[in-house]
Amino acid sequence: MAAGFLQSSLGEVWMSRIMHGGGEGSLDRLLPSVSTGLSPRKRTTSQCKSEPPLLRTSKRTIYTAGRPPWYNEHGTQSKEAFVIGLCGGSASGKTTVARKIIEALDVPWVVLLSMDSFYKVLSPEQQAMAASNDYNFDHPDAFDFDLLTHTLRKLKQGKSVKIPVYDFTTHGRQKDWKTVYGASVIIFEGIMAFADKELLQLLDMKIFVDTDSDIRLVRRLRRDITERGRDIEGVIKQYNKFVKPAFEQYIEPTMRLADIVVPRGGGNMVAIDLIVQHVHSQLEERELSVRAALASAHQAQPFPQTLSVLESTPQVRGMHTIIRNKETSRDEFIFYSKRLMRLLIERALSFLPSQVHIVQTPQGEDYEGKTFHGKRITGVSILRAGETMEPALRAVCKDVRIGKILIQTNQDTGEPELHYLRLPKDISEDHVILMDCTVSTGAAAMMAVRVLLDHDVQEDKILLVSLLMAEMGVHSVAYAFPQVKIITTAVDKKVNDLFHIIPGIGNFGDRYFGTDAPPDWSDEDMDEPSY
Template sequence: MREHIERHVTIVDPPSDTSIGSISLRNDINDSGSATPSLPLHRCMRTISGSKSEDHLITTESGRRIYTKGRPPWYDREGKILKQPYVVGICGGSASGKTTVARRIIERLEMPWVTVLSMDSFYKVLTEEQHHLAAKNEYNFDHPQAFDFDLMCETVRRLRDGKNVEVPVYDFTTHRRDKQPKLMYGADVLIFEGILAFHNEELVDLMDMKVFVDTDPDTRLARRLERDIQDRGRDLEGVLTQYLRFVKPAFDTFIAPGMKIADIIVPRGGENEVAIDLIVKQVKTQLAERGYDASKNPYSQRAGMVQKDLPLQLPRTLTVVPQTPQVRGLHTFIRDRRTPRDEFNFYSDRLMRILIENAMNFMPFADATVTTPTMEKFVGKRNTAQICGVTIMRAGETMEHALRAVVKDCKMGKILIQTNEKTMEPELFYLRLPKNIHRYKVLLMDATVATGAAAMMAIRVLLDHDVLEENILLLSLLMAGTGVHSLAYAFPKVNLLTTAVDPHINELYYVIPGMGNFGDRYYGTEAVAACNDSSNDEDDT
């Protein structure tokens, strides 16, 4: 069992001349990314659920960049989930500073990947009658019945399991959910904040640490007045009426009892530096006990995939396009370092088309009978599967045109995976996938596969979106033997299709003999020095 820190710890730090409380009250007001009403340019108004901490990028006062969406590998070299995130629950009254505390924790943790989930996103969809009550400030948004706790628990549970979730976006102006939910992904630390974060027992059981933010009622009222009047278009009388009728009684009845189960009680919210430091130290200690150490063996994940002794026989899940004279000829042009960019792109596109055409042989077909123009019957085949393509940006995007030329009206998705220059590990920055992708046969595309680290992360993402292993086909113009064996070992049901397999990769993780950096050559972003031939070079023979 995990160790809990002492409960009911109330920490008061000494007065300081440096007042963090002077920060704009919008640090305590949630923010999100959906359309808002037309407003003057000088005012940035928030009318929908979420929080500033849920922005994809946070820049701390020291200039450190922290991403709250995406993460480095969350699985081992066999593709299995490595660890569960550490879940911090933050509860407190309306406008008590929960979001500010969450932001301060993120800044002090100095971890590049944190996910923040706001309870405001889980308001129930209102009925017509409830809409009329809300318009007259007569609907109680602070009552537990106003929240969808079932969806809330399922969302937190999936994030703990490393899976993706679609988080609703609630518009406080129209009191409706936005049509476009936010896609969120798990991280090493998950912060869940909301006024009733400790009300549901099932939800509380999912938390590793429980923090209650205790702020003076007058301060909370002042913040709520500013937020609701300036950012939600309400009038003073309506806000005060709602506060006295619903907000204050709800705090006394449903929110304040949360202090009894809190591990730490933080007075004055984001101003309390001592309390935040204690929380951060405890989180780091718990992460260390779970095996998290960002500085320990940073090259283990990718370097571990570079196997010295590879099996002589290629895995059965690998298919190499027939090595016809045409395919070999196209490879000759593409691999030649002297091939001009326009010719390189032309021959690459031709080879991609051949690769995609071969990929169609992996799709399910059923007998189909048609009538020819001569009124005779012909028995043929029709594809019976829904197909979508997912590209690993940026080199994988070069294969989109070939796929669209073969599969009419093909749905497309994108996954941005970049290599960290310090650790040389792949890191997930962005993904956009078709809805209900688990119903599709997925063609996952990358121009080249060296160690297989980026492809492994992309496959893990698809699996976390409930795509079956056997429904994934990885396409690449060129694969290294190292990457082939690593992927086949980690995901034995994923089929691999390529036009060539090269035997080795070098210390910089380039395929040898390979074709260089495919993305740079295709898009013309090679360094000038690398493009110019040395005057001492001899002509190729």
């Protein structure tokens, strides 16, 4: 191993934490005292073992290795994200180390959170001081620790968060904040990453990047001049007046809190490999098996009151007869599916809150009617089959906003995995119509509901609509989320060992889009969308 790097045994590396008591004066919040201790098309996939699990397009990046469940069969959060704290002096190579760890981990859903985003908003006087390089950005008081702690805690809990975007040329926050969601691993880096008691409690691993002061000065000169529009005199003045003293007073002492000290930053692959091994072991310990639990739970129960099944009129039953028939042509399958979808969406809308609204007719008479009593209606489709229901929703809801969630079954584990989502802004106050064409075990539907809840959508404002459900799926969703309204056109009794609905409808997406299903298809297998 590199000289001066870690103790000799791996156990000591991870368990030994050299701590010391709290400081004084402005160090009150620093260094907390811690005790020791139409013609058929073939399916395609972007999954490739020799390539990174990413599908890049001109506008977005889609993970092809999805995020496994982060909740149990009860729908509640059962594991938190693993948080790595990276501390070190300015320009010590923290971001480089973070990116090397991300590359070596080779797992999706890793979030890099920089402390630089959480500088406080400066007053006009402080703005003037910053312009003349007389404001101390390397002091703990320069950071908004309250917002930072709140954000990191929510992100660790699996919630959606908004991150401020700090502009170093204007010394202020930009108007638009960045939305971040869905982390299995969070890498949090900053010069004061270990400087707050509450922050330290959120860190599962603490790493200090130790780099020679001369190297840090050269890097800071290069960065601030080329990226932040500073002049060389101002950078050196700021370094001597604030950066160097702050490192000695606030940052260097926190090295004692680190589980690992990494000399030479991103070039130290021995340290990075060791870190990656530990993170992988932690992720393996946190793996969950949701679908298996659903198969054995909540069955033989009466249907929940939140379930609404479309009345089985001769018309509805006739349409089911056509779309369930394996001999039905694709054109007829699409036509009668669309008819059912329209009826289903209209039924779902009847469960939205309404209020009395009086209007005057052309005859001059009052008419007591109803209007929607809510902020907005948003549709969210579970790709790909759920996307076929969007036209029916748009036909009856003018200007409805649409979001998309891509969930696929991992063929090795049998678990649903979240690959991609795009939700409208400020969805938290909306009534959401969640659309999927078939629900067998309910695993994919549960994941989609959990995503909405993580974005602060209220549970009683979610309506799950599906053309066909199995009893298992109904019970699973209702048990985990008892306030979610479930609307469907029919409920079938069984799910076989391959999670196919029996008697079922076949693979809806393949029959609708004209693709060929693989031999081991599942009703809840979702393909990538066509963009």
